[in-house]
Amino acid sequence: MWGIALLVFREVLEAALIVTVVAAATRGVARRGWFIGGGIGLGVLGAVLVAMFAGAISSAASGVGQELFNACVLFAAVLMIGWHVIWMSSHGRELAQHMKAVGGAVQTGASSLTLLLAVVALAVLREGSEIVLFLYGMVAGGADGLVRGLAIGIAGGSTVGFLLYFGLLRIPLRYFFTATNWMLVLLAAGLASSAARYLVQANLLPELGNQIWDSSWLLSNGSVLGKMLHILIGYDAEPSGIQLIFYAVVVIALMLGMRLMGRATRRASARRAGEAASPIEIDATA
Amino acid sequence: MKRFFLAVLFALPTAVLATDVPMYTLTIKNHRYEPTTLKVPADTQIKITVVNKDSTPEEFESTDFRREKIVMPNGSITVFVGPLKAGQYKFFGDFHQDTAQGVLIAE
Numbered sequence: 583m584w585g586i587a588l589l590v591f592r593e594v595l596e597a598a599l600i601v602t603v604v605a606a607a608t609r610g611v612a613r614r615g616w617f618i619g620g621g622i623g624l625g626v627l628g629a630v631l632v633a634m635f636a637g638a639i640s641s642a643a644s645g646v647g648q649e650l651f652n653a654c655v656l657f658a659a660v661l662m663i664g665w666h667v668i669w670m671s672s673h674g675r676e677l678a679q680h681m682k683a684v685g686g687a688v689q690t691g692a693s694s695l696t697l698l699l700a701v702v703a704l705a706v707l708r709e710g711s712e713i714v715l716f717l718y719g720m721v722a723g724g725a726d727g728l729v730r731g732l733a734i735g736i737a738g739g740s741t742v743g744f745l746l747y748f749g750l751l752r753i754p755l756r757y758f759f760t761a762t763n764w765m766l767v768l769l770a771a772g773l774a775s776s777a778a779r780y781l782v783q784a785n786l787l788p789e790l791g792n793q794i795w796d797s798s799w800l801l802s803n804g805s806v807l808g809k810m811l812h813i814l815i816g817y818d819a820e821p822s823g824i825q826l827i828f829y830a831v832v833v834i835a836l837m838l839g840m841r842l843m844g845r846a847t848r849r850a851s852a853r854r855a856g857e858a859a860s861p862i863e864i865d866a867t868a
Numbered sequence: 869m870k871r872f873f874l875a876v877l878f879a880l881p882t883a884v885l886a887t888d889v890p891m892y893t894l895t896i897k898n899h900r901y902e903p904t905t906l907k908v909p910a911d912t913q914i915k916i917t918v919v920n921k922d923s924t925p926e927e928f929e930s931t932d933f934r935r936e937k938i939v940m941p942n943g944s945i946t947v948f949v950g951p952l953k954a955g956q957y958k959f960f961g962d963f964h965q966d967t968a969q970g971v972l973i974a975e
Contacts, residue, residue: 585966636925637940645946648937712927715938716963719924722941783935785915785948792951804931820934 583727583734589716590735592809593709597625598743599813600705603769604698606750607670607762610680611695621699625706632707633714649784652708656777659704662697663770664836669694670763671840672847678759763840765814771832772816778828790823889948890914894928896939897921899964910954910974919944927962933972936962950974 601618608614632639632651639647673694713732720728753761781787798819801808811817816829892914895902899922908914918928920939928945929936933952937945952974961968 589963589965636938637943640938640940640943640945648945712938712962715925715927719926719941719963722924779934783937783947789951793953798932802931803934808931818934820932 583731586717586720586725586728586731587734587738590713590732591738593713594736594739595742595810596813597705597709598739599746599810600769601702602743602747602750603762603765603814604702605747607666607759607766608695608698609751609758609762610678614695617695617699618702621702622706624699624703626710628703628707629710629714632711633718636711636715646784646786649780649786653777653780655704655708656773656780659701660770660774660777660832662701663766663773664832664839666694666697666701667763667766667770667836668839668843670759671844678755767833767836768815769813770836771829772812772814774828774832775816775818775821775825778824779822782822782824787824790827792822793820794823794826796820891917893917893919894970895919895921896926896928896961896968899924899926899961899967901959901961901968901970904970905973906970907973907975908950908952911951913948913950915946915948917944917946925963926968928959929962930957930959930972932957932959935959 601622604621605614605618608617639651641647643650717728717732750762778787782789796819801811801817801819803809803812803819808817808819818825821829890909890912892906892908894906894916896918906916918937918939920926920941920943923941925941926939927936928939928947933949935947935949937947939945949972952972954974957972957974959970959972
């Protein structure tokens with residue numbers, strides 16, 4: 583039972599961390615609970631489907647189907663997070679002002695929210711399909727304590743997610759969306775770096791240098807903290823050159839996007855409001 | 869970047885076929901690796917085939933050399949590894965970590 587709980591916990595935790603960052607980043611947006619819940623539901627459904635077709639995926643594209651599938655899922659998530667982050671750099675200020683003034687939910691950004699729903703779904707799908715395959719094996723092998731193990735694992739993983747979420751809520755509203763936006767940027771960069779690693783594993787990309795540094799003496803990839811930071815900011819104790827390049831490209835592209843978008847809206851709103859200074863300053867690019 | 873990625877995708881079959889790297893095989897049976905120790909040349913890219921002779925899925929994984937790939941029941945997969953610096957690198961079966969353990973020695 584504990585073996586089952588442990589594996590389920592690890593996979594749920596990985597998905598929960600991503601869901602948590604998304605949940606924090608959409609704070610104050612109306613109906614976001616539905617979007618996140620819907621994303622998780624779709625992800626679970628997708629996980630079962632992916633597990634069912636795991637054999638077909640595995641043998642596709644002369645045996646590199648799994649790597650291509652994972653890389654595509656990850657790149658899709660990167661694009662969607664990127665879009666949201668850039669969108670937020672023009673709307674984050676508005677959102678925070680609204681929340682401060684009204685104290686309630688903001689009716690905005692349905693399209694950007696749909697993208698984040700997809701990010702949640704993809705995260706759950708990726709980790710969930712591993713759980714499904716694992717449980718399938720356990721059922722076939724006649725393991726006992728399946729349901730209890732599953733329940734403990736899900737409860738444990740989600741608890742850590744909730745703790746992180748409530749921790750994030752303690753960030754003052756003034757800096758809140760700046761902080762969550764940066765978390766999304768690093769999340770996206772880390773996912774892109776993981777995608778690169780899959781393509782290297784399939785020999786579709788060159789490594790451009792193996793083990794550029796080795797910080798496993800400090801924090802190993804296998805440790806719980808190492809794994810959490812791997813998801814949250816793309817930490818890797820022994821990264822390859824190509825991973826660093828993918829990471830840097832995403833960070834730089836999103837920073838440029840946020841800066842350009844933020845500047846354009848600032849100019850537009852300044853024109854509209856005269857020189858009236860806003861009571862709170864939320865600068866996603868700061 | 870997207871275009872670059874597409875180009876990579878189209879170059880895929882040739883990239884896979886064109887490789888001529890040392891190959892090694894690991895077999896999973898009763899949730900154990902055979903052999904449990906695999907000696908490979910350091911600073912050389914290698915190819916590892918993992919054959920799963922069990923009737924349950926397994927995930928070939930290493931956090932040391934950062935590889936993970938599901939191996940379906942009675943199926944096999946191939947991953948490219950390295951070039952690795954000389955040293956020991958653990959690998960395991962993610963779904964049966966209590967038994968499926970092994971080590972890759974690059975020298």
